[in-house]
Amino acid sequence: MSRMLSDLKISLKHQEAITGYIFMIPFVLVFLVFQFIPIFMSFILSFMNFNSLNAVEKLRFIGLANFIRVFKDTTAIDSYLRSFQFSLIFVTGMLFSSLFMAILLNRKFYFRRTIRTMIYLPYVSNIIAISMVWRIILEPKKGPVNTILSIFGSENLPLWLNSTKLSLPTVSIINIWVIMAFQTIIFLSSLQNVPNELYESSKIDGTGLFGRIFYVTLPMISPTIFLVIVVSIIISFKNYAIVLGLTNGGGPGTSSRVIALNIYEEAFTFNKYSYASAQAVLLFIVILIVTIIQWKGQKKWVHY
Amino acid sequence: MKLKFRVIVSLLLAVMILGLFAGCNKDSKTDGNDEESQKPAKSSQKAPTEKETEKKPEMVTVFVDSKDAEDGNSKKLREDFTARTGIEIKLNVLPGVGQEAYKKLDIVLLSGDETDIVFLNQPVIQHKYASTGLLMGLNQLFKDKKYDAEKIYGKFLKKYDGEIFYLPNGATVWAVFYNKKIFDEAKVPYPEGEWTWAEYIETAKKVTDHEKGIYGSNMFNWDYYLYMIARQKNVTGYKADGTSNFDAPEYKESLKFYKELSSVHKVQPSWLDYSSKKYAWNEFVNGKMAMQYFGTWFVNILNDTETYPRDFDYGIVQPPANPGAKNNVGVSGAYGINKNTENPDAAFEYLKFVVENWYKYFGSPPARVDLPDDEMDKVIKTIAEKSGGSITVEDYKKAVIDNDLGFVDEKIVGEAAAQYSSVIKQEGERYLVGEIGLDEAVKNIKNKVDEAIKTEREQSEE
Missing domain, CATH: 3.40.190.10 (Periplasmic binding protein-like II)
Structure with a gap:
């Protein structure tokens, strides 16, 4: 390619630019066709009346009617709130567990490389297979978890995924376990970049283990913490597959019906495509606002 | 030079875009399996002759x-x-x-x-x-x-x-399939002819053996089971004004009936057992369910012993019906x-x-x-021949055709029907796992379905 460009007597600077564009083209095309255009269409659709199969022949703009209806729809509002609840548990749990795991993996111990590989297994496993395994593990009557609890004398055994109160937190925690490896590896690489001299000088100053974590490690990896929080929040709002797999589509009742699931149901079960699009646009706005707040707030605690 | 650069980049972009969309092009209106693919493609390399084209x-x-x-x-x-x-x-x-x-x-x-x-x-x-x-x-x-x-x-x-x-x-239509082996071992006569749901429960109790893991009845967590008594009485899902009729007492009775099969009579796995996938929808085939209330299409599964091997003979009998509701249901x-x-x-x-x-x-x-x-x-x-001696022509005819049961549609069909079904299952589930009481479940279903119908009407006017 570069020889062809040289033959055309194009300057080196432009040759590099052309090569760059060529490398970008596959991504840009796929992004345009499979992401940008559908997102744009969904945005347009949210202002239209495409809420039944026969509406396709008489499509028209109806302004904000779909958006106004969302705010009157208790099922949709409850689903948004459940997503926030899910997100709160997921992001908090993810942050602490992945950081803790990264600190452990950053130390020297036997089979470190094997264990580092093993923690990545849930992340690359099929989500439906994971769901099936966890459903067996948490089976209320004879599942291993409740069997162990009953051996230790527990009488009111939790119903886990079959409990209207526990299903959402349980799914959230399982999701942490599934995705944690990715965040752990990001933290691990960040931890390995903290200069050793800082630890040595803090030791000379008499700082203990926790002091070194709070005054050296955390400030040094704060950009990574920020990245993990932003990414985790976005992942937590797009939690469709794991909830569907573990809870028969948001059950029991609607106790784990998060907004991603609600959008899917509205669109593909009830054929309310515009209404579902309006809910998706609102979800996008919610995520955008949360992310903007984080960007603004990061100046106070992230050290670059 | 700048112009040359832009032309080259534009050309390259155009080629890549065309290539992408050319890859998406297909000369077929279907994308699925081709039944004819079972036959070898004999002449794929050869241009068709004029006669072949005709x-x-x-x-x-x-x-x-x-x-x-x-x-x-x-x-x-x-x-x-x-x-x-x-x-x-x-x-x-x-x-x-x-x-x-x-x-x-x-x-x-x-x-x-x-x-x-x-x-x-x-x-x-x-x-x-x-x-x-x-x-x-x-x-x-x-x-x-x-x-x-x-x-x-x-x-x-x-x-x-x-x-x-x-x-x-x-x-x-629907029928009750029963496991003859379980009935024989429990020394309980096979069900036959007309019977009521109370008799169904009594029979199920006699053949239930929790120590052996045997349940007398098996009705999976499908929405129909939550309103089957009402549909059998031909109680409609909608009132004359188009709103939900789920506050009719028969629907309440249906929900209660289903729950009591497991919670009171202990003849059937609980909703929890079903929703945690402990039992499959066709658990009957595994030989631990004495009776299965199902559509007659199930006979094909029972007769397909290669895919669904079983170690028992099965029987078939007409569904129970209470006085005043002598109907079979079906789709x-x-x-x-x-x-x-x-x-x-x-x-x-x-x-x-x-x-x-x-x-x-x-x-x-x-x-x-x-x-x-x-x-x-x-x-x-x-069918009788394929059943391997399980059922006779007479058994099938009595259960499915030659009985005095009428016929009503099993489904609730009308405005917002998909939401109706979904809401019944969601609120019914909350009742069945003990989160809410029976009255609250019925009230929630009625209100949510009414809301869905109202929304459907508003949206159809937009």
């Missing part, structure tokens, strides 16, 4: 779900159709089974797909597609072909403002023609063949009123 065989394209694509009976039906008419079949396989496949079908039909034949497995789907104009109106076609649908399908024929959009392929599956079809003649031939002959391949009672009695006897004889 004699290009007629082709009909058919939507099927992934189960139907592989089902032996369906394959035989399609082969027989081609053998009889010379019309070849190309399948458009939808991913998933049942409800999941229809989610894909909605989108495919909306996108203007021209696949000729659409399978409509239950009344809610039939109502949805017929009332939204995705199916071809069949009156004119039938008139042109001199096809008297009224004469063949009679009471099973459904019309929308006088227009026929689909034809029924069978009238599946008619149906087939229609896509309104975008470019091939109505071949589509008509397939439609006619499949709905007229469905019962011969699947053993379901036909939705036909023109058949002589001995025609159905032949079909039942085949």
Whole structure:
């Protein structure tokens, strides 16, 4: 390619630019066709009346009617709130567990490389297979978890995924376990970049283990913490597959019906495509606002 | 130089874009399995001769779900159709089974797909597609072909403002299947003839043996089971003003009945057991359920011992019915023609063949009123033979045809029917796992469905 460009007597600077564009083209095309255009269409659709199969022949703009209806729809509002609840548990749990795991993996111990590989297994496993395994593990009557609890004398055994109160937190925690490896590896690489001299000088100053974590490690990896929080929040709002797999589509009742699931149901079960699009646009706005707040707030605690 | 640079970049971009879209192009209106792929492609390398071009065989394209694509009976039906008419079949396989496949079908039909034949497995789907104009109106076609649908399908024929959009392929009713081995071991006589739901429960109690893990009754976590008593009494799902009728006492009775099978009578696994996938929908085949209340299509599963091996004989008996509710329930599956079809003649031939002959391949009672009695006897004889001695022709006829039960549709069909079904299952589940009481469940279902109906009306006016 570069020889062809040289033959055309194009300057080196432009040759590099052309090569760059060529490398970008596959991504840009796929992004345009499979992401940008559908997102744009969904945005347009949210202002239209495409809420039944026969509406396709008489499509028209109806302004904000779909958006106004969302705010009157208790099922949709409850689903948004459940997503926030899910997100709160997921992001908090993810942050602490992945950081803790990264600190452990950053130390020297036997089979470190094997264990580092093993923690990545849930992340690359099929989500439906994971769901099936966890459903067996948490089976209320004879599942291993409740069997162990009953051996230790527990009488009111939790119903886990079959409990209207526990299903959402349980799914959230399982999701942490599934995705944690990715965040752990990001933290691990960040931890390995903290200069050793800082630890040595803090030791000379008499700082203990926790002091070194709070005054050296955390400030040094704060950009990574920020990245993990932003990414985790976005992942937590797009939690469709794991909830569907573990809870028969948001059950029991609607106790784990998060907004991603609600959008899917509205669109593909009830054929309310515009209404579902309006809910998706609102979800996008919610995520955008949360992310903007984080960007603004990061100046106070992230050290670059 | 700048101009040259821009031209080169633009050219490269154009080539890549064209390449991408050229890859997406296909010269076929279907993307599924090709039934003809079973035959070797003999002349793929050779250009067709003039004679071959002239004699290009007629082709009909058919939507099927992934189960139907592989089902032996369906394959035989399609082969027989081609053998009889010379019309070849190309399948458009939808991913998933049942409800999941229809989610894909909605989108495919909306996108203007021209696949000729659409399978409509239950009344809610039939109502949805017929009332939204995705199916071809069949009156004119039938008139042109001199096809008297009224004469063949009679009471099973459904019309929308006088227009026929689909034809029924069978009238599946419900029956109770029982495990003879469990009954023999418990020394309990087999159920027969008329019986009530109270008698069903008493029988189930006698054959339930928790130590052996045997339950007397098996009704999975399908929404129908939560309102079956009401439907059997033919209590409609909608009031005259179009709002939900779920506050009718019969619906409350239905929910209570289902819950008490496990919580009070202990004859059936709980909702929790079903929803945690401890028991499968067809658990009866595994030999631990004494009785299974199911549609008669289940006989095909029981007779397919290669796929579903079993170590017991089964029996079949008519469903229990309480006084004042002497009805069986059931659904008619149906087939229609896509309104975008470019091939109505071949589509008509397939439609006619499949709905007229469905019962011969699947053993379901036909939705036909023109058949002589001995025609159905032949079909039942085949079912009895395939059962390996489990049931006789008489057993099947008594359970399914020759009894004094009337017939009512099992589904609640009308405005916001999909939401109705979904809400019943959600609120019913909350009641069944003990989160809310019976009255609250009924009230929630009524209110939520009313809200869904109201929204549906508002949205249809927008």
